[in-house]
Amino acid sequence: KQEVTQIPAALSVPEGENLVLNCSFTDSAIYNLQWFRQDPGKGLTSLLLIQSSQREQTSGRLNASLDKSSGRSTLYIAASQPGDSATYLCAVMKTGANNLFFGTGTRLTVIP
Amino acid sequence: NAGVTQTPKFQVLKTGQSMTLQCAQDMNHEYMSWYRQDPGMGLRLIHYSVGAGITDQGEVPNGYNVSRSTTEDFPLRLLSAAPSQTSVYFCASSYSLPGPYEQYFGPGTRLTVT
Numbered sequence: 001k002q003e004v005t006q007i008p009a010a011l012s013v014p015e016g017e018n019l020v021l022n023c024s025f026t027d028s029a030i031y032n033l034q035w036f037r038q039d040p041g042k043g044l045t046s047l048l049l050i051q052s053s054q055r056e057q058t059s060g061r062l063n064a065s066l067d068k069s070s071g072r073s074t075l076y077i078a079a080s081q082p083g084d085s086a087t088y089l090c091a092v093m094k095t096g097a098n099n100l101f102f103g104t105g106t107r108l109t110v111i112p
Numbered sequence: 113n114a115g116v117t118q119t120p121k122f123q124v125l126k127t128g129q130s131m132t133l134q135c136a137q138d139m140n141h142e143y144m145s146w147y148r149q150d151p152g153m154g155l156r157l158i159h160y161s162v163g164a165g166i167t168d169q170g171e172v173p174n175g176y177n178v179s180r181s182t183t184e185d186f187p188l189r190l191l192s193a194a195p196s197q198t199s200v201y202f203c204a205s206s207y208s209l210p211g212p213y214e215q216y217f218g219p220g221t222r223l224t225v226t
Contacts, residue, residue: 004154032212043116043202044217051212089154091215098143098162098209099170102154 002027004092006103013080014111021075021106023090028068034100035064035075036089044089048075052095080110114138116218118203124224125193133188133221135203141216142208144186148172148199149220155202161186162208193225 003026013019023033032051036044048057048064050073056065063076073090087107091100119134137144145160147170157170161180175197177189186205190197200222206215 031209034214036217043219044204046214046216049212049214091155093212096209098206098211098215099145099157099160100147100155100204100215102147102156104152104154 002030002092002094002101004090004101004103006088006090006106008106009104010107010109012109012111015080015082017080017110018076018078019080019108021077021088021090021108023073023075023103025071025073025092025101027092027094028071029095030068031093031095031097033064033066033073033090033092035062035073036091038087038089038105040087047088077108080108082110082112084108085110116203116205116216118201118218118221120221121219122222124226125190126226127193127195129193131190131193133190133201133203133223135186135188135218136184137186137203137205137216138184139205139216140183141205142183143215144180144203144205145170145215146176146178146186146188147202147204149202150199158188158201190223193223195225197223198225199223 035047061078087105146158147155159178203218207213
């Protein structure tokens, strides 16, 4: 069974700081990995999708990397802003299926 | 496009009652799924469908029923609600494999069973 872990569970940083969120998974036979953002009481918003054959993806101030061999992904947020405050979830899709396995998330607070 | 829509947003049920959570998407996605989100446990897959007329069980299917009569709609039925089903329910959709394709989530239904 695929296990997905996100550490730390919560993180507070001052505005403007660069930060890294971590995601690890136990089964390297993944098809892709997706990072989501969830605001309190809201649904999930897709941030980045990395195919298993890729090493990284970038969107604006966000950069996600993937290392299948070590079972790790990181989400790098540059020049953090208070509007980045949210819970960040990573999810992996196993080869051959659309189903996602989620981590429990990292709750990020950016302090003005 | 409205994307993925879910109704109702909130619901309170008594133990033993039944209800249907509605999910619809207007993106012509073949794949649709239901997840539940509980504190400290992450989202877990309940049921999924790869197309009209095809459904399958996920990680936590007990107590739930689904059907897929159209591409657009994928309702989730609670047969006899239990307090353990108190949770936030999310519906998601995407194009089917081969991909990869992003999955899109609805805003969620917050269900309380007393």
